[in-house]
Amino acid sequence: MQQQETDLALITAVLNGNTAVYSELVKRHQRFVFTLALRFTKNREDAEEVAQDCFVKAYRALGTFRQTSKFSTWLYSITYTSAMSALRKKRLTTISLDDDEYTVQPVSPSSYSDTDTIEKKSAYVYLNQAIDSLLPDDAAIITLFYKGEQSLEEIGKVLFMEPNTVKVKLHRARVRLKEKLQYLLKDEVKELI
Amino acid sequence: MKTIEEQIWNYIDGNLTIEEKKAIEEKIAANKTYSNLYKELSAVNLHLTKLETDMPSMAFNRKVMDLVDLEIAPVSLKTKVDQRIIYGVASFFILTLSAILIYAVSQTHFSASAIKVPDLNIDFSRYLTPMFIKIFLFTDLILGFIYLDGFLRRKKDIK
Numbered sequence: 070m071q072q073q074e075t076d077l078a079l080i081t082a083v084l085n086g087n088t089a090v091y092s093e094l095v096k097r098h099q100r101f102v103f104t105l106a107l108r109f110t111k112n113r114e115d116a117e118e119v120a121q122d123c124f125v126k127a128y129r130a131l132g133t134f135r136q137t138s139k140f141s142t143w144l145y146s147i148t149y150t151s152a153m154s155a156l157r158k159k160r161l162t163t164i165s166l167d168d169d170e171y172t173v174q175p176v177s178p179s180s181y182s183d184t185d186t187i188e189k190k191s192a193y194v195y196l197n198q199a200i201d202s203l204l205p206d207d208a209a210i211i212t213l214f215y216k217g218e219q220s221l222e223e224i225g226k227v228l229f230m231e232p233n234t235v236k237v238k239l240h241r242a243r244v245r246l247k248e249k250l251q252y253l254l255k256d257e258v259k260e261l262i
Numbered sequence: 263m264k265t266i267e268e269q270i271w272n273y274i275d276g277n278l279t280i281e282e283k284k285a286i287e288e289k290i291a292a293n294k295t296y297s298n299l300y301k302e303l304s305a306v307n308l309h310l311t312k313l314e315t316d317m318p319s320m321a322f323n324r325k326v327m328d329l330v331d332l333e334i335a336p337v338s339l340k341t342k343v344d345q346r347i348i349y350g351v352a353s354f355f356i357l358t359l360s361a362i363l364i365y366a367v368s369q370t371h372f373s374a375s376a377i378k379v380p381d382l383n384i385d386f387s388r389y390l391t392p393m394f395i396k397i398f399l400f401t402d403l404i405l406g407f408i409y410l411d412g413f414l415r416r417k418k419d420i421k
Contacts, residue, residue: 084338088330095326100315107316117318124326131336196309215310236277240268247306 076140083131095124098141101217102148108208109152110159111201119155123148138226145217145227149209156205199249207242214239270300274307 076097082090099120106119127147134143200208206228213219213227221232221239228235264272272278273286289296 084336086335088335089327091330092323092327095323099318099322099326103318103322104315113316113318116316117322120318120322121326121329125329125333128330128336129333132338193309193313196313200313211310216313216315240271243271243303243306244267247302250306 077136080131080134080136080140083128091128094140098144099124101141102144104216105145105148105209105212106152106155108200108212109156109205115155115159119152120148122155123151126151139223141217142219142223142226145213145219146229149227152205195250195253199246199253202249203242203245207238207245210235210239211242211246266296266299267303270296270303273300274303 076094079090079094083094102123103116103120106123107113107116110116110119123144127144130147134140200211203211209228210224213224214221217224219227221235224230224235224239225232230238269286270290273283273290278286286296290300291297
């Protein structure tokens with residue numbers, strides 16, 4: 070709630086002419102916006118471009134932000150539309166017959182040592198890989214639900230869907246995620262989960 | 263009919279009523295399929311909650327601010343009008359209209375023979391002076407420019 074109030078205070082300051090304060094808003098939300106963009110673009114360079122574009126668009130439209138929802142929800146909806154446009158453009162320019170955009174490249178578990186920390190790290194690597202291998206919409210829902218601190222209603226606003234549709238999609242995404250993890254880890258899946 | 267997995271995810275997310283929650287808890291305690299699946303899904307859920315967000319490059323913030331500096335500073339499009347002013351204006355009009363209506367009703371003689379057709383024989387040539395026409399055309403021109411400006415701005419925003 071404090072974060073929400075501070076976001077609004079920063080927005081008011083920007084609208085009152087103190088535009089340098091926008092840097093603080095960028096710093097606060099850049100990680101998540103970048104992560105969300107990465108779920109669509111699948112590579113860091115494109116994700117950074119989308120995230121930059123999103124912050125510039127948000128700046129331009131800051132005066133129209135009605136403050137009836139969280140700033141993060143509004144910002145994530147801009148990220149979603151920017152990422153979708155970028156994805157559409159990319160698909161139009163680089164359609165390949167053997168497109169392996171969504172195929173998973175498993176990381177060899179033997180490349181990690183047996184220490185606890187490394188095991189935990191590899192678990193996160195596998196999870197991230199499994200999320201990346203999901204369809205963009207599914208990956209975005211998982212990311213928004215678990216990392217974006219967004220409710221089903223708020224995710225609905227971001228993705229322009231009904232909360233019930235989001236609920237169904239979240240369930241399906243988790244089922245797919247579990248299947249991907251089982252595929253990635255095979256026997257090791259029991260150790261992870 | 264919801265699948266076992268869906269029921270357990272709803273239980274983990276806390277989307278169940280007290281009765282449904284109790285029923286699932288009993289099934290998890292008594293049924294091995296439910297129990298194993300619950301353990302599995304809880305572990306996946308735990309890992310997902312602990313996932314970290316990715317960090318963009320160090321220069322990200324600076325790059326964004328460089329781009330932002332090229333933009334026109336945003337201004338709030340929401341005008342904040344004091345509610346008392348709105349109520350004041352509304353009450354003024356309501357009182358004026360009510361007074362006119364009451365006066366008109368009180369002055370009316372409700373008899374069929376009293377109805378007179380109003381005299382509409384107005385001499386428009388008295389009002390349509392060359393000055394009036396010039397003012398009218400000038401106002402139209404200004405309104406046309408305002409509309410054109412708005413139209414071009416919208417077009418620019420779409421681009």
